[in-house]
Amino acid sequence: xxxxxxxxxxxxxxxxALEMAVQRVRxxxxxxxxxxxxxxxxxxxxxHPGTVFLDLMMPDSRGFAGLLSIxxxxxELPVVVVSASDDPSVTARARAFGxxxxxxxxxxxxxxxxxxxxxxxxxxxxxxxxxxEGAPLNGNSEAVxxxxxxxxxxxxxxxGLSEGLxxxxxxxxMNISEATVKAHVTAVFRKLHVVNRTQAVLAAKALDIIxxxxxxxxxx
Numbered sequence: 001x002x003x004x005x006x007x008x009x010x011x012x013x014x015x016x017a018l019e020m021a022v023q024r025v026r027x028x029x030x031x032x033x034x035x036x037x038x039x040x041x042x043x044x045x046x047x048h049p050g051t052v053f054l055d056l057m058m059p060d061s062r063g064f065a066g067l068l069s070i071x072x073x074x075x076e077l078p079v080v081v082v083s084a085s086d087d088p089s090v091t092a093r094a095r096a097f098g099x100x101x102x103x104x105x106x107x108x109x110x111x112x113x114x115x116x117x118x119x120x121x122x123x124x125x126x127x128x129x130x131x132x133e134g135a136p137l138n139g140n141s142e143a144v145x146x147x148x149x150x151x152x153x154x155x156x157x158x159x160g161l162s163e164g165l166x167x168x169x170x171x172x173x174m175n176i177s178e179a180t181v182k183a184h185v186t187a188v189f190r191k192l193h194v195v196n197r198t199q200a201v202l203a204a205k206a207l208d209i210i211x212x213x214x215x216x217x218x219x220x
Contacts, residue, residue, distance in 0.1 A: 009055035010035040037061040063207040101125030143206035
């Protein structure tokens with residue numbers, strides 16, 4: 001059976017480059033392109049992919065929030081992070097958050113193809129073999145572990161808190177009741193071992209990454 005692959009990236013040039021790489025590796029693959037986390041989660045539910053290649057920075061997602069949401073939705077689904085950052089600590093957090101591999105966007109196209117081939121064959125794919133193994137988490141290891149326990153709904157609530165939204169605003173954005181938001185907030189506080197919104201927002205910083213400027217001229 002031909003595999004289904006989701007390429008989740010809102011940058012058209014890199015989407016095309018990744019799609020070409022997949023086609024070189026598995027010409028029979030059915031490719032689904034998404035540009036937001038919402039589209040990605042919906043596609044995972046309806047398209048039943050075998051692999052997801054996920055950009056960390058999409059319009060409705062922040063850092064590793066998307067990866068955590070997918071892992072909570074489908075824990076067994078291999079998700080390979082594709083990122084403009086090649087910082088070892090980012091790679092390490094991707095592994096800690098449950099990614100199946102990591103592909104720097106700065107890598108040569110041949111290297112990207114090799115990594116994709118490994119991932120689609122069910123093998124972990126990390127830069128330089130085991131670059132993420134033992135790499136520093138910048139003091140965020142406990143926060144990473146706690147954030148990984150949040151459900152997708154709790155993660156969305158935490159993102160709302162990080163944006164300074166009130167409970168009623170979060171309820172409107174998520175189309176749920178304010179009472180449900182309050183219950184999620186309580187659960188988030190408990191799981192993150194915090195007692196107020198400020199502490200929760202500080203804990204959420206473990207999700208953040210700094211995206212460097214990248215040269216797109218060689219993306220094709």
